[in-house]
Amino acid sequence: xxxxxxxxxLIALAVLALLAALAAAAVVALNLRGEAAIPDDAAPVxxxxxxxxxxxxxxxxxxxxxxxxxxxxxxxYAGGVGIDTxxxxxxASNLTPDDATGIGRWSPAHFWRxxxxxxSKDGRLLYPAFPYPSYTRVTRExxxxxxxxxxxxxxxxxxxxxxxxxxxxxTQAALAVWRAASFRPAPFTPDPAKPAEWNRGAYxxxxxxxxxxxxxxxxxxxxxxxxxxxxxxxxxGQGWYAPALxxxxxxxxxxxxxxxxxxxxxTGTAPRGSVTGPMAEVVYRSTQHLSDEDLRAMALFLRxxxxxxxxxxxxxxxxxxGLMARGAKIxxxxxxxxxxxxxxxxxxxxxxxxxNRAVNMATTTNLVQIVxxxxxxxxxxxxxRPYGMPPFGHVLDDDEIAAVLSYIRGAWGNTGAxxxxxxxxxx
Amino acid sequence: xxxxxxxLHVHAFTRFARRTLRPLALMLAAAGGPALAQAPVPDTMxxxxxxxxxxxxxxxxxxxxxxxxxxxxxxAGYLYNQLLSFRDGRxxxxxxxxxxxxxxxxxxxxxxxxFAGLDLPYPRVPTATDASPDTLARGRALALEGDAARGIxxxxxxxxxxxxxxxxxxxxxxxxxxxxxxxQMGAWLTDxxxxxxxxxxxxxxxxxxxxxIHAVASWLAIQPMPADPKPAASLPAPLPMRCSAETP
Numbered sequence: 001x002x003x004x005x006x007x008x009x010l011i012a013l014a015v016l017a018l019l020a021a022l023a024a025a026a027v028v029a030l031n032l033r034g035e036a037a038i039p040d041d042a043a044p045v046x047x048x049x050x051x052x053x054x055x056x057x058x059x060x061x062x063x064x065x066x067x068x069x070x071x072x073x074x075x076x077y078a079g080g081v082g083i084d085t086x087x088x089x090x091x092a093s094n095l096t097p098d099d100a101t102g103i104g105r106w107s108p109a110h111f112w113r114x115x116x117x118x119x120s121k122d123g124r125l126l127y128p129a130f131p132y133p134s135y136t137r138v139t140r141e142x143x144x145x146x147x148x149x150x151x152x153x154x155x156x157x158x159x160x161x162x163x164x165x166x167x168x169x170x171t172q173a174a175l176a177v178w179r180a181a182s183f184r185p186a187p188f189t190p191d192p193a194k195p196a197e198w199n200r201g202a203y204x205x206x207x208x209x210x211x212x213x214x215x216x217x218x219x220x221x222x223x224x225x226x227x228x229x230x231x232x233x234x235x236x237g238q239g240w241y242a243p244a245l246x247x248x249x250x251x252x253x254x255x256x257x258x259x260x261x262x263x264x265x266x267t268g269t270a271p272r273g274s275v276t277g278p279m280a281e282v283v284y285r286s287t288q289h290l291s292d293e294d295l296r297a298m299a300l301f302l303r304x305x306x307x308x309x310x311x312x313x314x315x316x317x318x319x320x321x322g323l324m325a326r327g328a329k330i331x332x333x334x335x336x337x338x339x340x341x342x343x344x345x346x347x348x349x350x351x352x353x354x355x356n357r358a359v360n361m362a363t364t365t366n367l368v369q370i371v372x373x374x375x376x377x378x379x380x381x382x383x384x385r386p387y388g389m390p391p392f393g394h395v396l397d398d399d400e401i402a403a404v405l406s407y408i409r410g411a412w413g414n415t416g417a418x419x420x421x422x423x424x425x426x427x
Numbered sequence: 428x429x430x431x432x433x434x435l436h437v438h439a440f441t442r443f444a445r446r447t448l449r450p451l452a453l454m455l456a457a458a459g460g461p462a463l464a465q466a467p468v469p470d471t472m473x474x475x476x477x478x479x480x481x482x483x484x485x486x487x488x489x490x491x492x493x494x495x496x497x498x499x500x501x502x503a504g505y506l507y508n509q510l511l512s513f514r515d516g517r518x519x520x521x522x523x524x525x526x527x528x529x530x531x532x533x534x535x536x537x538x539x540x541x542f543a544g545l546d547l548p549y550p551r552v553p554t555a556t557d558a559s560p561d562t563l564a565r566g567r568a569l570a571l572e573g574d575a576a577r578g579i580x581x582x583x584x585x586x587x588x589x590x591x592x593x594x595x596x597x598x599x600x601x602x603x604x605x606x607x608x609x610x611q612m613g614a615w616l617t618d619x620x621x622x623x624x625x626x627x628x629x630x631x632x633x634x635x636x637x638x639x640i641h642a643v644a645s646w647l648a649i650q651p652m653p654a655d656p657k658p659a660a661s662l663p664a665p666l667p668m669r670c671s672a673e674t675p
Binding site: 071072073074280281283284337338346348349350373374375376377378379384385386387388389390391392393394395 | 467468474475476477478479480481482514515516517521522525526527528529530531533534537
């Protein structure tokens, strides 16, 4: 190699190194933006009032913290639930005030930094499976209340399990780049043109409620696409679709009475719909425990969501007569007993299938899940003894599930397209 | 299906479902399907528990073919403990964990009491078996005498002299499919089925060999139901080991 070639190469390398250093500095700066330094001697605080602790207990329910931080049959808030993502499994941490394994040594400032900035006490960046892109809107006052409540829990010595993420997603550097591109800490900003009740609803839905974690879409790097709003999304790793809350043909409630929206969130069932799958858990563990005022505020906000500009679906031009006939036969044998021979259902017990938008929705994964696995509505104070549907996964094979769902989506004036074995086999 | 021991069982499920459930559903539909759906839905536990029929048979009476266990007449405390275990992560049959995931303690208690209170005739127990006489003799010995040298108590010491269970929370072992019995014992052996501590059956299960499980399940599955198939009111002697089933 001659000097004449080496010199430009060296310059190019130096420029590249400089650019890399600048990019790294930018990523670091973007990750730390808005953060106030926490003093080294920041210590746990135990001076909460009973009112603050009770407020924190309530807010932890509003955020369904236990949904991830309490394992089935495990101690309250001791962590251990694995959250499946396209990048691997993130394991929820121990939130009990155990010094060694929980948040016993955290100060309120550390807790706030986790909620608002997505950084742990030891400085590590947190994975957004912990929905801090939503929790960043939670006020310092509410964060302190949740902290105060968590400190009253019995400490549980349960070491946190390591996340199981594929390379490079398991590295802090990759997470830092993701955060620089996709996360910006920001407080909730009320809309002065809207009434206080609407703003309360917006705060709960967009903050602790983290509804967008399921009801929103995600980009290729797994970030919720805030700009699309609550436009529906496939729940990573669960095989359920969380329908759009801003679309009349999915789960929009713009034309529901406020009382019905409140009833759905409080009891799991309402005159025009009921909750299944992951939403049954949300009602069971979170919204059924909320105050009437907060549920009404959420209902008001949801009802006034700007409607999505999507055309209402049109029925397919033609249907496969053989498939419809096979489906009709299965329907009569297996489904009509409860859902009625005209898909009319039975009020209070079995949902109608005729004209049911959950039946006609473009995405059919929920229907397949319901047929295969059955289920009960959540047992709530307002609906303590729900009726149930058997799992048909043992009774019907994939072709039969496709046939009966195609029939249900085409009968009685329904508008859903037929589905094939391929849709049923997707899990 | 972590409680099942292999694909074989899943196939057995499917065969069972096709042979038994289809006619059952047809029967229900014929008996009052469409007409019933027009009438108000009965405000009864029987109607609420229609979700259980598909697997456990009408009113939880089940059959002794296939896999699914009978529910009718089992001690309420036992059924309640199992429902809690499915919900709270101690038992792992995926359909069951899904069905009870969001049901309250109070409702699960009511469900347990509903099935415990059903007094239905048992289907005829099969007498044919492919197990060898030696295997059956070994199973009989384990059930009635246990194996003291290996710390295995006899089934009758806890499950009642008639093996029909003991109130309030120890289940009967008769009238159950061999497949179900064997897969439950296998689940204890492989640490896939749990009860709250002290988990007596997990302890015993770990002492069983595959051959023990095959033998005792084969023998239990062909024992006729006694004239009185109800659980015993109490045990004549204290349990041989500590067990959470004593305090449901």
